[in-house]
Amino acid sequence: MTVPTSGTRPDDARRHNRTALLRRLHVEGPCTRATLASELGLNRSTIKAVVDGLAEAGVVTEAVPAQRTGAGRPSLLVLPEAQAAVVLAVDIRVDQVAMAMVGIGGQILGRHSWNLHRTTRLPGEVITHIAESAQLLRDELGVREQGVGVSVPGVVRRADGLVHEAPNLGWREVALGSRLGAVLGSPTTVGNDGDLGALAEHVRGAARDANDLLYLSADVGVGGGVIVGGVPLRGSGGYVGEIGHMIVRPGGRACFCGEQGCWETEVGEPALCRALGLPEDTPRGVLVAELRDLEARPGRLDLLSEVGEWLVTGLVTAVNMLAPELVVLGDLFAALPTRLVDRIREELHRRSLVSRAAGRTRIAVSPLGRDGKLVGAAELAFEPVLGAV
Amino acid sequence: MTVPTSGTRPDDARRHNRTALLRRLHVEGPCTRATLASELGLNRSTIKAVVDGLAEAGVVTEAVPAQRTGAGRPSLLVLPEAQAAVVLAVDIRVDQVAMAMVGIGGQILGRHSWNLHRTTRLPGEVITHIAESAQLLRDELGVREQGVGVSVPGVVRRADGLVHEAPNLGWREVALGSRLGAVLGSPTTVGNDGDLGALAEHVRGAARDANDLLYLSADVGVGGGVIVGGVPLRGSGGYVGEIGHMIVRPGGRACFCGEQGCWETEVGEPALCRALGLPEDTPRGVLVAELRDLEARPGRLDLLSEVGEWLVTGLVTAVNMLAPELVVLGDLFAALPTRLVDRIREELHRRSLVSRAAGRTRIAVSPLGRDGKLVGAAELAFEPVLGAV
CATH class of the missing domain: 1.10.10.10 (Winged helix-like DNA-binding domain superfamily/Winged helix DNA-binding domain)
Known part of the structure; x- marks a missing residue:
């Protein structure tokens, strides 16, 4: 002490x-x-x-x-002035990289994205493509970024941006921060995607008024971030947790991480596809359309009852452990049918000792769509930049 | 924000x-x-x-x-001066209340305890007995406490010491802080037992050198506390989490909280008794003696393999979520055979993505024995007192 x-x-x-x-x-x-x-x-x-x-x-x-009030x-x-300080935000996902130049105030000045496949997902390929796209954006917009923020679905050492393990990308021990910093020539900070999703909700999303929140999102994997007293939760050495690797179903499906029954194996994108009778590699757009379709046909909602059950089980654990005032569902979870979210909300409150005692834990759906982590990466980059303008 | x-x-x-x-x-x-x-x-x-x-x-x-060093x-x-500021620490457990007058430096000046049974566990009884014992301690020691800290195994609202729910005590909505404050005539702060156990380890126990730790302890229930960056983790409204109500085994044994398969039902005191073939209400001393006996007879260690498995499962989830550098096992868990703790340590590191990536999560056994929460209650009371001396 x-x-x-x-x-x-x-x-x-x-x-x-x-x-x-x-x-x-x-x-x-x-x-x-x-x-x-x-x-x-x-x-x-x-x-x-x-x-x-x-x-x-x-x-x-x-x-x-523009609008005058009173006499x-x-x-x-x-x-x-948006262009007075510009950062480059990069969101590396399993199936896509999205990039944006973002000005003060969060204004997106220009963006670029491309899809990833097994063969284009290698770290060297991704780094080269990011560097080329950054140069295109700089030339097109006539700006130069003062900092770079990168979101990665994996375990990241904040100090130097080392990606220890990003199972769904197949990356291990990739010195992403230093390699990107070198090719871009700008100070580069790398963060975990769930952590940055939480930051985005807190600054510009559903959690602007909440100081204690849990953000939970599904892409291929399931990630999340926790903000406590307005500050992102960090563990040992600045690492953030990997809430998707909570064990919700001992003996359940095998996970990339080596465990069985991790939350992400039971409620992530492949689990949603299986529940709806779709192939696990169904394109995101098709999956989202199918989820929207359930909204209109509540009779088919039972297809998601098992996924819903594991979502609630994990949320009961998370809320009992962390006592947040608000849970924000992001990314693919933001496409869940409203009636399912309502059911999850009721079940969570009924089953969680802490929600009952500390006051009903709210559940909100992210308004940021697929941009959540990109917005979070921009805010990560802005932190040092705003202090230096 | x-x-x-x-x-x-x-x-x-x-x-x-x-x-x-x-x-x-x-x-x-x-x-x-x-x-x-x-x-x-x-x-x-x-x-x-x-x-x-x-x-x-x-x-x-x-x-x-006393010892001179050098010339x-x-x-x-x-x-x-220990007596220059004295606090009263109270540890309300399911089967016992322990109290101590504690001076600056953590010196215990005097103590008193009594057993609780179903009939003497009512809030009014406990409050009266605490008030009487406090007066005896004051008279005996010739001191007067400047503040009171109370540990309770339940969900507590820190601001006013309201105990929302303490399932193992059978308490609901007990205004413990204000009622005790009134009868004792001293500023009284009430905390969750796991939270105070973590504080005790951080200030005077196994976690003095750790700033990111998870404390886990078994009494009748299982409780824990988390310290992040040297600061106790708090959720919405100052509530702390209830890590014992993580669901480790869906569909498992029924818990007081209404759920099934909570961590505390699978690894708490009754679970340890069942594993050793003892009645669930075996006196603590007998249970501890049986656990010590396993130390000497490793062949019987397999009796605890199922409990050990659920302990590891919960720890994998907790470490993956919170990324602590250290886990401290307290109270009854401090009596687990060394070989079982060694096995848990190995399994946790092998199975936790975050332990593998962020560096081996250490596991230590609390040196504070049954006094952990009492020590934590004293530190809770000292926080405002040290600022006012």
């Missing part, structure tokens, strides 16, 4: 205020100086100094709001 | 330094002014002012060390 100590110097304070103000604009959007002052707990002269400094540097502008002279809005 | 702001004033700094120094002495024991200066990152004149102030208030003394004049040791 160590006793923390800390100190604050005037320079630290100025930088802190500048970063806090920029972060406020980045996350919540344009607002008046008065709002900034009250939200940040700073006096107006401090706000004026910071805004003037940022405006001089071309990072913000001030403008008359009198309208207050100017402080707007972030 | 909110942007935090903060400020520091000179008064805050003085109080912060005083509390940090006292906390250092409380946790790590006596040391020299020079050590305090280097560990706390403060200059010697600041340390002198703080130590002189505390000595004047009778909270610390300075003395020549020259020995450095004086700064020692906390």
Whole structure:
């Protein structure tokens, strides 16, 4: 046990205020100086100094709001200039890589994606393709990223972006962070996809108002992330957990990780395909269409009752362990029929001791679609960038 | 998502330094002014002012060390005065209540305990008995506690000490914190037993050097606590999770909480009794003696193989979810045969994706015996007290 100590110097304070103000604009959007002052707990002269400094540097502008409210002279809005700080977000999935140049405020300036197959999924291939696509985006948009954030479905060492194991990609011990950083020539941070999905929901999705949340998503695998007290949960050495490798069904189906009955084997994309009588490699679009079809034909909902049961079983464990106020279902889980989600919500509350005691655990569906992890990768890249603008 | 702001004033700094120094002495024991200066990152004149102030208030003394090291004049040791701040620790278990008056530095000044049975386990009875025993301890020791910390095996609302549900005690919606606070006349804080067991290991047990740990203990139920980055993990509204109610064996034995196959039904005290062919209500001492006997007769270890399997299954899930560097086995689990613990350690590492990737998760046995939660309750009470001395 160590006793923390800390100190604050005037320079630290100025930088802190500048970063806090920029972060406020980045996350919540344009607002008046008065709002900034009250939200940040700073006096107006401090706000004026910071805004003037940022405006001089071309990072913000001030403008008359389009819609006037009330009488009198309208207050100017402080707007972030999207292109004043740009990051490159990369979402490496099992079947696809998506990339985007993202400006302050979260504006997507341009994007590019391509499909992955068994033969194009090798780390070297993926890294080369990312580098080429980044150059295309830079040329097309006339921008240069100040940082890169990468989402990977695997166990990642945050410090240097080493991917220890990404079973569904077939990757082991890939020095992704340093290799990408070298070819892109920009500071590159790599994160676990579930962790970044949670970050995206917290900053721009269903969990903006929640400080204790569990994000759960299905792609080919099942991943998730946990935010506690507004801060992403990290374990030893900065590693995040792999909630998809909770054992929900001992002796169940074999998982890539070597175990049997992991949550991802029982409720992931192949499990959903099997439940609907589709081949396990059914294209995502077809699977989503079939799930939407169930919405219209509730009589067929029983097809998903077993998957639903394992989803609830895992959620009871997760909620009993972590006591979140909100569970966000993302990616493919966001396509589950509403009636199934309603049923899961009721079952979770009925069966979880902690949900009963601590107050009904809410379940929300992500509004970010397939972009969740891409948005999270952008936010990962913005963290150091906003402090340096 | 909110942007935090903060400020520091000179008064805050003085109080912060005083509390940090006292906390250092409380946790790590006596040391020299020079050590305090280097560990706390403060200059010697600041340390002198703080130590002189505390000595004047009778909270610390300075003395020549018993063992001299090296030549020259020995450095004086700064020692906390145990009786300068005393708290009352209460550990409410299913079969026993244990209480202790604890001084700065963790010294137990006096203790008292009694057994609980079905008829004496009612909240009113327990509260009355605690109040009477507290008065006896105060009179006997000539001290008065400055705060009270209480450990309960249940779901507790930290803010006011409401026990929502303590299934093994048969308690529901008991306003324990306010009722005890009223009869004792001292500020009273109530915590979950697993959470406090983790705190005890972190401050005074097997996890002093670990910042990311999972504590797991068996009494009648199974409880646990998680510390992440040196801070106890809290969920929504300050609630802590109930790791004993992870579902490890769907369709398994019925649990008090209404589920089937919770971790606590498969590996708790009754499960250990069943595995050894003992009645489920075998006295603790007999059960522990039987477990020690297995140590000497490894041939009988197979009796525990099923319990061991469920222990590993739950640990794989917990380690995959939380990525701790250390798992501490406490209370009754500390009596498990060494060979079984060794086997669990190997199996966990082999089967957990996260343990393999993030580095071998260590497993340690608690050195605190049955006192773990009592020690944790004392530390819970000391948190506000050390800041107010």
